[in-house]
Amino acid sequence: MKDIKLGKLIKVVFFFVVPLLFSATLHLPSYVPKTYEKKITNSPKAFVISGAHGDEIGGYLSAVYLYKTLKVKNGDIKFLPFLNIKSVVKTYRYLDGVGDINDKFSFSKQNVLNLPDNVFRKIEFIRKEIRDFKPDVVLSLHVAWGYSVINKKRWGNSIVIDEKRYKNLILYPVAKKVLQSINSNNKYRYRDYSIKVLNTFSKNVKSEMNDFSAWVLKSGFPVYTIESSKQLDLWRQIYNTSFAVAEFLKFYGFKIENLDTVLNKRQIDKFLKSIKKRKVKLKFLIDGKYYTYDCEYRGKLIVPVKKDSEIFIPEVEINDIGYFIVPRSEMNYKKNYFFRNFINFKVKYLNVSKKRYDDYCYIRFVVK
Template sequence: MKKYIIIFCIFSGFLYGSVLNYELYKKENSDGNTLLVIGGIHGDEPGGYFAPSVLVQNYTIKKGSLWIVPNLNFDSIVRTRRGIYGDMNRKFNSVKKSDKDYNTIQSIKKTILDKKVNLILNLHDGRGFYRHKWESSIFNPGAWGQAFIIDQTKLHKDIKFSNLDEIARKVSEDLNSDLVENHHSFNIKNTKTKEKDEQMQLSLTYFAITNNKPAFAVETSKNITELVKKVKYQLKAIESFMRIMNIEYERDFDLDNLDELSNILKKYKKVKINDRITLDLETIKSTNYYFPLKIDDNNFKFEHPLGAIVKYKGNYNFMIGNKRVGTLIPQYFEYCDSKEDIAIVIDNKKQIAQFGDIIEVEKNFKIEASDNFRVNVIGFSQDNIENENNLLISQNKILNRFAVDKEQKSFRVEFYDNSNKFCGMIIIKFK
């Protein structure tokens, strides 16, 4: 039996200009071709970044390699703007050192030129529906949506996948055989960049092909309003390219089932804060108040590849791509160093928990922490009691409005030391 080495690694950009750095995920085997998928060069084109986030999370590569950047222009994605520092896709010919995109451009160029990379896809949501002949203001040759964009028919050097037009033709035939609606059909737009299109000479794909790297832009349409349909088309296109490149993949869902894909897109997963708090972003309520954070250097670790914090007017917005999924209004604390285990009696059974745990409870719980801590169950109060350690508490003793989640089932248990430093949080989730 042939063995494949599967490497899964993440490279952070180590950039200084932009605030948020993109990430490169590598799903690799020891042999075969490598496809580089770049998403999110334009922050207002969600099909172009949610599709690669599904690739990262829900695909396994069995043969060949898939490299994925889901969030190239991350600062613009979290603000749903095309490019907050200007159009990133016009900076590949030259970019000033003072440009905030400078480091992003330099580092993605290096990846594009990596000798392992055989083909590059740059994902977009374009305007309208591209047609070879003018049909209407939405369906016409000036539109970009539902198209594979090539800069020229083929590369001049005889390398693998140099026949851009032929490959784009195969992929679009593949997609057109299975459309959600007939007018979603894909066409090939050849911008004939060298002769005709000075703007496109500054683009990522033109940089790639002039360096003998086959590259395509995949455009779904901004006029298709449902994200799930755009993501489906993007993924179908990427899969078609993978088949042409003999890259073998598996995914853990049915791509023809829009409801299933739609549920995947809503899985925002969890965030870990300062290694002491975990919040479930799928159920989090819109705003949580008096949330214990540090005045600076807070560390947020998202499970979702498009997860980021955007600070706005002193509040902390949790973003998944361009979607705000929750906000924390902070109350600033110094953090203590202690990280000792906490004993909790859950439904009459004692167990050991750590800060950052989310614990399911049927009926009631009792914290049995050491005397080093003052325990505060947010939303619970009993006269003359400061420390809510060693009290048996059921859900009806806690005010629902203090829940952290929309369903009002999850509550904060906070631990402070004797000098009122915050030590950690455990979430109690009633079933």
């Protein structure tokens, strides 16, 4: 019996442990959310968040566009463009094995929803950022189907609030004022916006109780969800969202220096065109040293490594918007990969005209 157990142990070591001793190792990013700040003065304060759903491209592109373009004379704005980068990478609404991360913001400090540790840490990071920042307003950017003004069951082109009033936070008059400005002053408006009031707490809507916006409201901060429509071109989604964000910022005391530039179609087109590049620079940390490679559109990049090399793919930065490294088989996303001869990955980029992520170029790490 002991010999049988010993034999099984030897097999386990041979098939699972020994290969690791003679394999190269590649680590993909953990994709922890990051905040980016534009600070002129200590107040007022706004927190702009997007990227909860990976298929809502116009939402997180709007956050990136505003971060790169917006100039304010006063105030402090924190941007968190990619709440859920792993879903953004796959242009997929939900997070694998978790579902909709937007409704995982339980008010409890404990992991009562039994989330994977890495997801719970991500949510804790976001909650801590907002609590420590103490914003005067939180703006959550999304993109939904249809037009709410035509079909009340749709969320596209809407301003969403959980309650008209919650304790000492009065939301409806602010939303209404912004709505009036959007529907009367937005020169590129294709369909009117409307206000959706969820009555989350007054009607005890349990399905909304753990939503991000409900958590923010219970934490004592006013929060507004801005929904553009997926039926619109990307430039118009960004324009509409930027217009709404600017109106909220002005209401809360921000003075915007370059509003004409921000709300300029040519400027938005220029931003979108900048995403598609003739070639992209990829930086890998290999055996403790950074190496930079050029990968051309539809090209194949060969990266030589040693048989025991350790390779790290850096986290995505806001200045690299639109380019993500994923496994050749996208359904097989893991944190770590071990290989003895070669392994294939690809770079995906945002195809603006198709409003989806397509293959840009291919990478093969080869053991030499």
